[in-house]
Amino acid sequence: AFEHRESSQKSSVTGAVLGKLDCWSHYHVATIVVWDEEGFQGRRHEFTAECPSVLELGFETVRSLKVLSGAWVGFEHAGFQGQQYVLERGEYPSWDAWSGNTSYPAERLTSFRPVACANHRDSRLTIFEQENFLGRKGELSDDYPSLQAMGWDGNEVGSFHVHSGAWVCSQFPGYRGFQYVLECDHHSGDYKHFREWGSHAQTFQVQSIRRIQQ
Amino acid sequence: AFEHRESSQKSSVTGAVLGKLDCWSHYHVATIVVWDEEGFQGRRHEFTAECPSVLELGFETVRSLKVLSGAWVGFEHAGFQGQQYVLERGEYPSWDAWSGNTSYPAERLTSFRPVACANHRDSRLTIFEQENFLGRKGELSDDYPSLQAMGWDGNEVGSFHVHSGAWVCSQFPGYRGFQYVLECDHHSGDYKHFREWGSHAQTFQVQSIRRIQQ
Numbered sequence: 001a002f003e004h005r006e007s008s009q010k011s012s013v014t015g016a017v018l019g020k021l022d023c024w025s026h027y028h029v030a031t032i033v034v035w036d037e038e039g040f041q042g043r044r045h046e047f048t049a050e051c052p053s054v055l056e057l058g059f060e061t062v063r064s065l066k067v068l069s070g071a072w073v074g075f076e077h078a079g080f081q082g083q084q085y086v087l088e089r090g091e092y093p094s095w096d097a098w099s100g101n102t103s104y105p106a107e108r109l110t111s112f113r114p115v116a117c118a119n120h121r122d123s124r125l126t127i128f129e130q131e132n133f134l135g136r137k138g139e140l141s142d143d144y145p146s147l148q149a150m151g152w153d154g155n156e157v158g159s160f161h162v163h164s165g166a167w168v169c170s171q172f173p174g175y176r177g178f179q180y181v182l183e184c185d186h187h188s189g190d191y192k193h194f195r196e197w198g199s200h201a202q203t204f205q206v207q208s209i210r211r212i213q214q
Numbered sequence: 215a216f217e218h219r220e221s222s223q224k225s226s227v228t229g230a231v232l233g234k235l236d237c238w239s240h241y242h243v244a245t246i247v248v249w250d251e252e253g254f255q256g257r258r259h260e261f262t263a264e265c266p267s268v269l270e271l272g273f274e275t276v277r278s279l280k281v282l283s284g285a286w287v288g289f290e291h292a293g294f295q296g297q298q299y300v301l302e303r304g305e306y307p308s309w310d311a312w313s314g315n316t317s318y319p320a321e322r323l324t325s326f327r328p329v330a331c332a333n334h335r336d337s338r339l340t341i342f343e344q345e346n347f348l349g350r351k352g353e354l355s356d357d358y359p360s361l362q363a364m365g366w367d368g369n370e371v372g373s374f375h376v377h378s379g380a381w382v383c384s385q386f387p388g389y390r391g392f393q394y395v396l397e398c399d400h401h402s403g404d405y406k407h408f409r410e411w412g413s414h415a416q417t418f419q420v421q422s423i424r425r426i427q428q
Contacts, residue, residue: 173304
């Protein structure tokens with residue numbers, strides 16, 4: 001669905017000829033670079049595996065980062081605890097580039113790890129009205145910025161089962177507010193209560209869900 | 215792809231039997247309800263067409279809202295100017311539910327209008343490396359939380375042509391930061407410079423793009 005082409009319908013072109021590009025073209029392992037100052041300044045560290053605490057690097061927190069390959073999830077606290085931030089490939093010059101949550105006072109990103117099973121092309125998730133996989137359910141294999149617009153009643157999801165891929169669900173429509181990562185290879189893909197989808201989750205409120213892109 | 219079913223694979227079920235629901239099932243026109251206090255409190259107004267200024271209602275600003283049907287775009291200033299906020303169906307109890315941009319000091323939503331041509335199933339967009347539809351290009355018909363992960367070089371898009379549907383592009387990966395709405399029935403779908411995709415746009419920086427859901 002996504003291609004670079006050599007010519008424009010609208011005008012002549014000076015750009016180079018590019019074939020169809022694939023993800024993972026430059027890096028075959030997940031790679032993230034973090035800095036302890038905003039705007040990619042200060043001390044720099046590159047990671048290809050999980051980091052349980054940047055405090056051990058002498059960082060107070062991560063203040064900017066670039067994801068070079070793979071998909072990652074950042075956490076507010078050490079040991080993969082607290083608020084979650086999905087980090088897909090691209091440049092994040094400051095805290096507000098990954099947070100998207102304006103009401104939360106902590107500006108910290110202290111630990112991070114790769115999302116192993118993200119698969120943008122083959123992701124399947126079941127959502128349930130009630131906890132413990134009870135009540136009405138919905139089958140998802142696409143991105144939904146508004147669950148209500150797809151016919152889901154109310155602003156809550158009671159439980160999730162991830163059949164394949166990795167997903168991120170969000171408190172508000174349009175992928176805003178608190179984020180929770182759901183992975184097929186964690187808990188066997190079962191998330192039966194909000195306590196299981198994040199240590200910072202206080203309610204069942206979920207209004208948007210999408211696949212994580214790797 | 216999205217259905218309510220009567221039974222759960224995991225357990226017996228008490229929920230009612232529901233057939234496949236469609237959007238627009240309850241409302242056949244776009245409908246938004248706005249309040250002048252957070253948490254759906256204070257004065258309340260319901261709209262089924264554009265509102266160029268809530269100041270004329272005696273509101274200082276909108277402080278909470280619910281989209282009952284359709285897709286809407288809210289604007290920071292009166293007359294559809296300033297920062298843009300895509301508003302899909304769901305509940306937005308406070309400013310941070312629709313903003314998702316923590317670095318911007320203004321907490322205002324003063325005007326809004328329906329997004330007429332949103333079509334989640336049939337949306338097609340061409341992105342160009344340079345302004346005026348020049349340079350390399352990419353054809354999109356799906357949501358891309360990271361353009362770089364799909365092979366797009368760099369963190370900028372120079373110009374857009376919307377063939378069908380309505381789209382929202384964002385400054386940072388994962389649909390964070392400044393948002394810009396792109397519609398097939400505005401400017402004939404042509405956005406040839408960042409000045410044309412938003413009065414608050416200062417750069418070509420665009421790292422994620424998705425369809426708007428109605």
